[in-house]
Amino acid sequence: MTNLRDSLKNNVLIADGAIGTLLKQHDHTHGHGPSIDALNLSQPDQIRDYHLAYLRAGADVIQTNTYGANTLKLARYGLEKDIVAINQAGVRLAKEAIKIHGRGFLLGNIGGINAEYVPVHLRSTSLDDIQKVFREQLYLLLLEGVDGLLLETYYDLEELKTVLKIAREVTDIPIIANVSIHEVGILQNGTRLDIALQELADLGADVVGVNCQLGPYHMIKALEGVPILTNASLAVYPNASLPTVEDGEIIYQTEPSYFKKYAERFRLQGAHLIGGCCGTTPAHIANLRKGLESTTPVDTKVVIPLPDEVVFTKPKKFRGKRLVDKVLTETTVLVELDPPRTLNTETFFKGVQALYNQGTDAVTISDNSLASPRISNLALAALIKERYNHSPLIHITTRDHNLVGLHAHVMGLHKLGIHDLLAITGDPTKVGDFPGASSVFDLRSVELVQLIKRYNDGLSYSGKSLGEKANFNVAAAFNPNIKKLQQAYKIIQRKIDYGADYFITQPVYDVETVHQLADMLNEHNITTPFFIGVMPLLSSRNAEFLHNEVPGIRLSDEVRDRMKQADLDNRSLEVGLEISKEIIDAILERFNGIYIITPFQRYEVSLELLHYAKKTAPILK
Structure with a gap:
């Protein structure tokens, strides 16, 4: 040689x-x-x-x-x-x-x-x-x-x-x-x-x-x-x-x-x-x-060709109006319900039925929020589709699912006909019931958005044909409770670049934050829809826990003082709802999307805020 x-x-x-x-x-x-x-x-x-x-x-x-x-x-x-x-x-x-x-x-x-x-x-x-x-x-x-x-x-x-x-x-x-x-x-x-x-x-x-x-x-x-x-x-x-x-x-x-x-x-x-x-x-x-039987290369072989073109089954046409389209032209309200921690689902399904009867545009189901184990939201979503003929919005965390599990989860949601997903990292396991549990994080939340959107092209994460194109709209999370909100447009734009169709925010407890977020989005010509989070406070203790122990949530001193006084006056829930309605008023001035987070499965509280938002919303925006 x-x-x-x-x-x-x-x-x-x-x-x-x-x-x-x-x-x-x-x-x-x-x-x-x-x-x-x-x-x-x-x-x-x-x-x-x-x-x-x-x-x-x-x-x-x-x-x-x-x-x-x-x-x-x-x-x-x-x-x-x-x-x-x-x-x-x-x-x-x-x-x-x-x-x-x-x-x-x-x-x-x-x-x-x-x-x-x-x-x-x-x-x-x-x-x-x-x-x-x-x-x-x-x-x-x-x-x-x-x-x-x-x-x-x-x-x-x-x-x-x-x-x-x-x-x-x-x-x-x-x-x-x-x-x-x-x-x-x-x-x-x-x-x-x-x-x-x-x-x-x-x-x-x-x-x-x-x-x-x-x-x-x-x-x-x-x-x-x-x-x-x-x-x-x-x-x-x-x-x-x-x-x-x-x-x-x-x-x-x-x-x-x-x-x-x-x-x-x-x-x-x-x-x-x-x-x-x-x-x-x-x-x-x-x-x-x-x-090796020989060191002489071959010059011919039988090729088993791959198909020239993968023929995909088209996604089923979506019945009704998608959330991402609806929120562009009219007030749209989502309501989150946490899955039960036990096998008793009676209250959960009563809440689901009541919320749809009251006119929620979608119930959303969290994925082991606060890193606490709950009934699978995939199972609950299937039951909601079967019982009420409504398609919920499902949260998926990268904390609890490795890459294999994410693929299986998303494929299952597609076959169930559930096409709205929220891709999030998830709360750290140290805040949950099992602080020693492992977090997976094979992907970042933006990479999960990208993975899900590839399903719409009929491709898996590895490039393999799925034989069928999905029809997912994917929401990304955003936390407006940060010190440098005016600089956060880069975070938002990056998630849009990865394929986010709309955003769902952490709960807001300050009217000024709502206006600052709207101003920032307008300044940078970001037109992607936002659903602004609203979570009613039930007591001063509830307010202090959220402020001090829940990642991503901050309450103003004014709100915390109001809840302290409300406890003394035995008006905690009443004042908590007043604060939420003030936030809803501010949202309706600048946004079409509202995201109500139900506290402790108290769906009657969310029903009141849902009714208020629908009643107060302008007919046209």
Whole structure:
């Protein structure tokens, strides 16, 4: 083998596996310690030995230990100033291993920045910033001298295409460009794998392929839909297996001998470069070498094509007027009811029926408010649909549901015909009945909004077709009880950018706050509808608890003093309703949306405020 480009074109080469896996297995990372890339400086002998182990196991190609050695990732550990030394050492150590072994090619490894596909307008790291740090690391690796470049673990196709163009413009050495996928045959943005790989080949990548996330079985399934390309070769770097967790550590349990069964199958799918990703060791690579029956690439294969176009079932037409449309032209009142803490639902359903009879535009059902366990709002929503033929608005927290659970929850709501959702983070578990309970937070609330809106395109979070388009309108939460309300428009605009159709606020207890919020929205030309929260006070004790112990709620001194005096005069509920009606009056001057929050399932209190709001509201606005 004379040079890497010719070798990749004319042979099937075996690549190395994971460096990070070996370091963690032998505790060289000291738990969650420093950047793995920084170990090039602190543990050079170990890094060199691992490179050598892969070469001796049969690898023709190894990669530098520089996957995360860019300014952005190193900054997480305070190591950005060491970027030059880390990358230089990464190349030097790999070269030393190749020299000791006597043969082998070296790829300079540059990993993806975005861990997932992110639309351009939602990126926390801009493409301009990504290009800047990529150029910096690219030049460092090129100056040290590598045989080729490995761009790997890119979930975001646009990011990979952007950096590939840069690399191709400045160097003519071979480039391997690997995407990562959650679902077989499709990227997270919905692009088919075969189309994505052809796009990368057309941009000048010598080798295109897939790495990480999936094990050998699913990698084979992914490659079955990819034809032999005329202008690039194929690469495949599977994980050792699907991961599991033991004692808080991610474990890959596949026996290395399992890889032997797949080496030849990868070759027959057209792969010219076969290696390993997370969980793989020199033993896995040795078995890939043993499993190859030939090192001659194939030039034909049977392709199992993916459908050219997914045909979606259209969403059912919504009967009546949607909340987000109604609130634009007329006063619209939502009323929140907490699900019961016990299995006794009699009072809850009496309240639901009374509120709809009184003319509420929707009952909303919280999701374990104040982090206290209650009956599933999904179950209650289904019963409301069945009994009263009304569609409630459902809250979903990221606190209680992991990504798998969120998908299942939202799919279930779609099939129930419940199309209005409020995406929220949720109160911290420390305020609830089980303060030691874990919070999930796989997603931020804005990312949950984005996930739900992807259902309207018929796509899951991972880019997989759902076979049916949903018809969700998604509300986002907003807390107007903050000191710098005039600067909060950035928070609101960001949630709109993520797909929020309307907003529901925390309860307000100050008329001036209502007017300040309206002025701020007008100043910044924000026309997205708002439902302003109103929660009646029942006593001075209730007021003090809300003010001092409930996150996101603040009461003015005037309101707290009024409730203290009301307790003395035995007029607590009366004064609490007076305060709420004053807030409703202010809301009706500036907004069409009112959000009444029922205290302690006292739905008769919400009924009075609902009646007042409907009676007081102007006929036209």
